[in-house]
Amino acid sequence: MANLSWSGSSTTNTIPLSAQRVEADVVRYVNKVDTDSGWLLVGSDDFPRSQWKSLFKYCKVMLIGSKGSRTYFKVLEGESKGRILYLSDANADEYLGKKAPKQQPIELIVTYGRLDPSWLSKSRNKRFQQQLANGVLGGINFEVSMNTSWNGTFYPIPSGTYSILLPDFPHTKDYTNQYKAEYPRLSHHQVWFPIAYGNNSRYVHVGNVSEGCTTVLSLSSWSSIHEMLVSHRSADGNGVGILTVKGKPERNV
Structure with missing residues (x-):
């Protein structure tokens, strides 16, 4: 240069x-x-x-x-x-x-709820066994899935506190673009926030399917959730805030 x-x-x-x-x-x-x-x-x-x-x-x-x-x-x-x-x-x-993110972490609180053995995905026209939970972020209340895949590989994240890291890269459009069939105004859907757990392969993201991720089922809330997360920074500068998981899942394997 x-x-x-x-x-x-x-x-x-x-x-x-x-x-x-x-x-x-x-x-x-x-x-x-x-x-x-x-x-x-x-x-x-x-x-x-x-x-x-x-x-x-x-x-x-x-x-x-x-x-x-x-x-x-x-x-x-x-x-x-x-x-x-x-x-x-x-x-x-x-x-x-020059508009900077807030130099303070934000907290996403997730509280385990019921296991729905036949949760209907309107976008996919398919029923899933969903371990549901309630999410709260900066006054926004929404529904999440903590696991959908029950093949022995994936499981709901245990209760505890975890760092939510900065977004890593644009995730494949095909994973989430299909949800526009249900909510055409879905935006920012290729932004996934890694969770500092294990090999960091779990994310906070929008969708209907969770492989141990915190998957936001409330499609209309995702734009506000994305903005709330991405506009904050943790003290070390490597994340946006913390994920606090409360309670126990009805199914964990």
Whole structure:
């Protein structure tokens, strides 16, 4: 990234034999994303377009410079942390801004409820055995499934407290796009939040099927839930908050 038109810091020498570091206004956040997926696709000089990365809303970046009508920046958090990526100058002006996430964790409380042996998924036109639970997040109340798959591999997460991590990458559209048949206004559905449990393969996400995840069944609430989660940060900067699971599932194997 040589020969950029500006950079984020410089020195000035107003006093002989001294130097003073001057920090420019270079910190930005992803303030706008694709509403459908919930992600912002950004360019890379090092990879073909098929391997370009996507950033979640409120992802923190540091502007580096402008060259060839492109604005380059360094990603400061998430899976792409440390990468030098770019947007066109016009898109940088549109999608990057100064609205920052709240520097405090948010708590999602889930309380186990009943086991429904014949829960109907309208979107899939299929019945599932759902271990249901009640979720509360910042005043939003909604229904979740804590497990749908009972093949011996997946099970409801035990009661306890777990970190909810930053979104990792856009999850396959086919997993959740089908729910628009039931709720056409479903948005941000490819954003999944990993739960720090085991190998971190469980998520807070929207849908009708849970493989030990905290799956939000209330489709119309997902947009607000997504915004509430992604707009907060934990103290270590690696997550958005905590998941507190209360009670016991009716079925756990």
